[in-house]
Amino acid sequence: xxxxxxxxxxxxxxxxxxxxxxxxxxxxxxxxxxxxxxxxxxxxxxxxxxxxxxxxxxxxxxxxxxxxxxxxxxxxxxxxxxxxxxxxxxxxxxxxxxxxxxxxxxxxxxxxxxxxxxxxxxxxxxxxxxxxxxxxxxxxxxxxxxxxxxxxxxxxxxxxxxxxxxxxxxxxxxxxxxxxxxxxxxxxxxxxxxxxxxxxxxxxxxxxxxxxxxxxxxxxxxxxxxxxxxxxxxxxxxxxxxxxxxxxxxxxxxxxxxxxxxxxxxxxxxxxxxxxxxxxxxxxxxxxxxxxxxxxxxxxxxxxxxxxxxxxxxxxxxxxxxxxxxxxxxxxxxxxxxxxxxxxxxxxxxxxxxxxxxxxxxxxxxxxxxxxxxxxxxxxxxxxxxxxxxxxxxxxxxxxxxxxxxxxxxxxxxxxxxxxxxxxxxxxxxxxxxxxxxxxxxxxxxxxxxxxxxxxxxxxxxxxxxxxxxxxxxxxxxxxxxxxxxxxxxxxxxxxxxxxxxxxxxxxxxxxxxxxxxxxxxxxxxxxxxxxxxxxxxxxxxxxx
Ligand code: PHB
Numbered sequence: 001x002x003x004x005x006x007x008x009x010x011x012x013x014x015x016x017x018x019x020x021x022x023x024x025x026x027x028x029x030x031x032x033x034x035x036x037x038x039x040x041x042x043x044x045x046x047x048x049x050x051x052x053x054x055x056x057x058x059x060x061x062x063x064x065x066x067x068x069x070x071x072x073x074x075x076x077x078x079x080x081x082x083x084x085x086x087x088x089x090x091x092x093x094x095x096x097x098x099x100x101x102x103x104x105x106x107x108x109x110x111x112x113x114x115x116x117x118x119x120x121x122x123x124x125x126x127x128x129x130x131x132x133x134x135x136x137x138x139x140x141x142x143x144x145x146x147x148x149x150x151x152x153x154x155x156x157x158x159x160x161x162x163x164x165x166x167x168x169x170x171x172x173x174x175x176x177x178x179x180x181x182x183x184x185x186x187x188x189x190x191x192x193x194x195x196x197x198x199x200x201x202x203x204x205x206x207x208x209x210x211x212x213x214x215x216x217x218x219x220x221x222x223x224x225x226x227x228x229x230x231x232x233x234x235x236x237x238x239x240x241x242x243x244x245x246x247x248x249x250x251x252x253x254x255x256x257x258x259x260x261x262x263x264x265x266x267x268x269x270x271x272x273x274x275x276x277x278x279x280x281x282x283x284x285x286x287x288x289x290x291x292x293x294x295x296x297x298x299x300x301x302x303x304x305x306x307x308x309x310x311x312x313x314x315x316x317x318x319x320x321x322x323x324x325x326x327x328x329x330x331x332x333x334x335x336x337x338x339x340x341x342x343x344x345x346x347x348x349x350x351x352x353x354x355x356x357x358x359x360x361x362x363x364x365x366x367x368x369x370x371x372x373x374x375x376x377x378x379x380x381x382x383x384x385x386x387x388x389x390x391x392x393x394x395x396x397x398x399x400x401x402x403x404x405x406x407x408x409x410x411x412x413x414x415x416x417x418x419x420x421x422x423x424x425x426x427x428x429x430x431x432x433x434x435x436x437x438x439x440x441x442x443x444x445x446x447x448x449x450x451x452x453x454x455x456x457x458x459x460x461x462x463x464x465x466x467x468x469x470x471x472x473x474x475x476x477x478x479x480x481x482x483x484x485x486x487x488x489x490x491x492x493x494x495x496x497x498x499x500x501x502x503x504x505x506x507x508x509x510x511x512x513x514x515x516x517x518x519x520x521x522x523x524x525x526x527x528x529x530x531x532x533x534x535x536x537x538x539x540x541x542x543x544x545x
Contacts, residue, residue: 004332006044007299009036011336011355013044014053017063018356020169024062046291050284051300052531053356055371063356065368065532070303070338071128071357072538074348077308078103079259080221081113081539084212084252088115088223091248095241098226100125101212104142104219105350106337107133107154108168112221112350113539122205122228127539128357129170134158134177137197137209138222140189143182145218155179170358171201194242196234197224204229208238210245212252220256223249263308279320299329303338309347360536365544366398368532373400373500376525380518382502384525385410386489388544389427392443394418397498397545412545416478419445419459420452422486423499425472428463430488430496436463452477471519473511481506485518487526492534497544500526 016022016033027045031038045061048054052066075081084101092099092115101113108130116124125131133139133154146154157167164173177200189195197207207226214220225241232240281297298321305318316326330346333339338352373384383402387394393415418424419440428436440463445454453459466472471487478484486501502518536542 002328002331003335004295004299004328006047006293006296007329007332008336009034009040010044010048010293010296010299011338012036013041013048014063014067014355017054017061018354018359019166023356023359024057024060026060030061043291043293044296046288047284047293047296050288050292051297053300057371062371063359065360065363065535067356068360068535068538070300070306070348070352070355071361072535073304073307074350074352075112075539077263077306077348078112078220078350079256079263079308083255083259084221084223085113085539087248087252087255088113091115091223091225091241091244092117094244095225097231097237097241098124100224100226101221102131102136102138102209102224103221103350104133104138104145105130107150107157109133109136109138109142109222110350110353112353118228118231122226123202125170126358127361128353130168130354131171131201132157132164132168134182134185135171135174135197135200137195137207137224138211140182140185140195141209141211141222142219143186144190194238194245195222196238198234199229206232206234206237208234208241208245210242210249212249212256214253215257215260223252295325295329298325299332302326302329303333303348303352306339306346306348309345311344312346313344315346363536365542368536368542369398369529370400372525372529372532373398376400376500376502376521377402379521380502380504382504382518384500384502385423386498386500387416387421387423387427388498389418389424389431390415392418392439394421394424394427394499417443417445417448419443419454420448420474420478422472422474422484423501425463425466425474426470426486426488426499427496429467429472430490448478449476449480451475471523473515475511476506483508483511483514485515485522487519487522489526489529489533491530492537497533500529 012034013030016030017025027041031041045054049056052064054061055064080101088099088101096117098117099115100111102109102111110130111125111127114125114127133143158176161176185195194208194210199205206229207224209222209224211219211222223245227237281294284297285292285294301319302315305315312323312327316323319326330339334341338349339346340349369386376384377400381402384400385396386398387396396410396412396414399410399412418428428439440456440460445459447454453462471485473485475483482503483506484501484503486499488496489498489500491497502522504514508514
C-alpha cells in the first residue's frame, strides 16, 4: 500500500503529544518519543505550526485548538452530540448526576459528550478519552454486536496487559478482567438492554448505560449515568434512572435519525461547506520551502473536510485537491485507522478524537486566551487585558502585563465602570440597541479625570461609533496619561462575549501613531482568539471566568 509517509509521521508526532503529559514538548523529546530523526521532527513541527495545529512557546511546542478541527468534523458528521446533547443535559439536571455519551471504537469505548455534575469525588473523563470495553458500562452493550474478528482482537489486546497504559491512558491500569466475567456481562446486556459498571474503573465510580440505536439498527452510542457509591449502589442507580433512560432512548433515536437525515439532505443540520478551491498547501510550500511537508498538510486538510460520509469527488472538490492526491491521503488515513470506506464513500472514525481532542477540549477560557495575549504583548510591548461586562462595570478576566516599570496596575477580577473604558465601550456596543440604551441610561456617568465623557447623548454616540468601527479608543478619560484601545471578541454565533485591549501611555506619541501601531496586532489577536474559541466550543459551552 502506497502510504503517504509525511502524513503518517505527522500523525505519529500528534499522537505522542496527545498522550498524558505530552501536550507540551521539546522537539528533541519528540524525536526520542517517536523514534523519528530530529530533522524530520523539525519539518513536521514547522508544518504543524504553520497550519496552526501546534504553537511554539519558548523552545517547546504545544497542541493548539485548531487541531480540534478533525475531531469537530467527525462529531458534526456523526450527529450524536447535536442530537443527544440537549437530552443528556436534561437528564443530568433531572438526576443531578453526570451523563455521558460514548461510541464504540474497536474494543474500546470513546466519549463524544460529557455533561458533568457532582464530579468532585471521581476522575472525570473528557471528550475523546477511550475506555476499555470490559471496564465501563457501555462496553458490554457494544460487545453484543461484536463479530468473531472483533472478539479475537479484544482477546489479543487483553493478553498484553503491559500495553494497557498506551492503549488507555485515561484509565488507571488494573489486572485484566476475566473473559468469562465479561462474557457474562455481555449476555446480561443482550438480555436486559442495559449494562453497568460497578467500580471497574476506580473504587467508588459506578455507572449504568443504555444503547441508542442509529438508523441501521446497530448501537450508534450509549448513554451512561455516572454516580458514586457514596450516593448509590448500582441497583439503586439503575432503579432511579433506567425507566427514564429507556423512555428517552426512543426520543434520542428519533433525534439522531432526524439530524442525520437533515445532514444528508443539506438541511439545517448540514455542515457549512468548507471553502472550495485553492489548495493552501501550495502557497505555504512556496513560502516555507523544504521545511513544509505538503502531503502532511493535505492529509490533515482532508481529515478536516470529512464531516460525515463523503465521496472521493466531494472531498477533492471541498479541499481543492487533485483526486489522486485526495485518494492517497484518504487511503493513508484508512490504513492508520482514522477513516473507513465503503464503495466510493469515506467517513471519519471516532479515533480522530485521539489527536489532541481530550486535552484541548478541557482547556478553560484563560488557558485559551493567554498564549495569544502573551504574543500580543511581545509584539506591542504594551499590557493586554480581557474583560467581560458585569452589570454597569467591566470585570477583568485575563491580563498579561508588559514588563515595564510604568504600567497600569490591574489584576484579574478588577472592576471598572464600563462607560469610561475602551473595553466597556466595545462591550456595550455589542449589546442589542435597546439593552445598550438602557445600560447607558442607568450608568450614572461621573467625571473620573478632566477628560471623562459623562454626557449620556455623547456617550451613546461614542458607543455607536465603536459598534460601527469595531474598536474603541479611550484617551485619558479613566486615568491621566492612560490610553487604551479595545476590540470585541465574538463567539461562534457572532455574539460579543469579551473585549480585548492594550493599554499604553499618552507619552508614547501622537494618537494617530498609537492607533496605527496597535490596532492591526490587536485585531489580528482577536481573530486568532475567536478561531480558537470556535474550535473549542463545538458541542460544549465555555464558561467565562
Ligand atoms: C463517565 O462518563 O465518566 C463514565 C461512563 C461510563 C462508565 C464510567 C464512567 O462506566
